[in-house]
Amino acid sequence: MSDTKDIVCIGSVLWDVIGRSASVMRQGSDVPGRITRLPGGVAMNIAMAAARFGMSPVLMTAIGQDAEGAELVAACQGLGMNVDHVYRSDDLPTDRYMAVEGANGLIAAIADAHSLEAAGDKILRPLLNGPLGSGESPFRGRIALDGNLTRQLLEIIATSAAFGMADLRVAPASPGKAERLRPFLTHSRAMLYVNLEEAGLLCQTTFDDAARAAAALVGRGAARVVVTDGGRSAAEAGAAGVITGTPPEVLVTRVTGAGDTFMAAHIAAEAEGAGREEALNRALTAAARYVSGDNAL
Template sequence: MTAREKEILDLIKQNPQISQQELAERLGITRSSAAVHITNLMKKGYILGKGYLLKAQDYAAVIGGANMDIHGFPKDVLLPKDSNPGNIKTSPGGVGRNIAENLSKLGVAVKLLTALGEDIHGKQLLEECIHSGIDMDHCYFSKDLPTSTYLCILDHKGDMSAAIADMEIQERISIEYIREKAHIIDHASLIILDTNLPEDTLTYLLQHFQNSTFFLDPVSTAKAEKVRDRIGLFHTIKPNRLEAEVLSGISIHSEADLKTAANYFFSQGVKRVFITLGEEGVYYGDSSKQDFLRCPKVSSANATGAGDAFAAALAYCHLQQMSLEDTARFAAAAALVALSHKNTIHPLMSIDTIQNKQRELNL
């Protein structure tokens, strides 16, 4: 759903009898444009017929971090402990927020539960997310803590060399806050968690919403520790090699080790496992099948958004009831699309773009 379509739906919810002319005047567009948007909403199933009868909308909920990303790109080989000529870009980021934007670009209605400061970065993040079609109505806003900031230095290949994350505000995503948003969580088609959340909040979510379908992005090895003892409560997990080692307690040096780690996750109750291996590809499986998808080598403009695109694609494929193999291939292609642009979120991320990438690389 586009940002404009969301605006139209919101106005219709407020007044189901509103005319197309009134919609056009409220939004500052022509009546013919309003009619086109309404036709698109009907095609997508959000409006069921005349009189603007609205379908109860399915949605994914993402609970996790949102921050302002500051990326430094050197013009040549990065020299440590020195000033490097290059370019600096500022853009919305945060694992949870990035996954939410990618999901929205794939046409999934998504609600983001995160914490923002009442500062310039928080205002910018809020506006950017709403413009991207993300429902931000349920965020927590803090008057005393700044919006999270992520400072990243990339090397000449586009890989992260070093980073600092100031994310204290995410501690405000508390159990009390989650209780207030229980109705949002209960009615979500699936819930994606990142481990930027406080450990007690993660535990509460997994223990008190056991009828929900949880997906996990572990974020990092240190933060993955928060859910190691409750890993079996997730439907789908997307660790990289190091995170999989932390979560399973198994050292991974070979494909046989990958299989052992995956089998451990299945024994704990996980339904689907995707262990991402960077340029090598992804090891994936469920309780009945496991396989290794080797990805073609591609140049990277910025590697920081690939995992978020992969995670969003996993959720999209689950909602579309795609097979295990098709899911792995679609998610890998989404990550490769993300790699090809300097922005953390590829501005042209879409189902068509991913499918074109699959055809281009024979994925």
């Protein structure tokens, strides 16, 4: 894989079951809305968005041999994903994610990624000692990782020679899994994509804005970071300093997958040679369009 538009997406690929209502919701709310089931998971969301931005995503994940798994693999292929390196398990069911969203944002979500966790390093075989790379011949392209992988597996990726030449882009998947990213906090070839809460968890404090959070992460050893804060200003930081950008104001119609869209758009922009400010602004615009329900590029 030498094409500059190739990207390997490692992590959760599952069925997203999302309930959305136009009403403001609180604990115990029972309101009318719509329930959808779509291919999802952080790695899948990144791959789908990357494909929309002209990239060629390769999926590395665990999907069951059950009927849901067969349907999911077919859906991935239909969306243009390369599924040649997906680990298909005979004894693990296909994972699922369930979320409820109201007019006031995400109300609650449960990620059932137990099969991905149970599969362990089997999903990495194509890169550890396979057709995509090995310790003697490391992979040199872009890799997007998500925090649904176990801490042990993330540590393997952070320290293995097979990943030592890769351009690693890492997202925590959720605030509850942010601390799994610690092995990449001082990794010289990793870029972290976190929100304000996740940045605080990694730094064991809280922040008022993305710029301070991004600077603090770099101060703790991060090579490059992007910190987002919903509709407020986001920040990108590294050795060259901190820059900020503000997303366009839009009417929010959905939130699940917005961060993954942002990450994919940022990676795609850099793959096309965009500078720091342009890449950040393009990613913010793409995420804003996504949450508004507009997928136009």
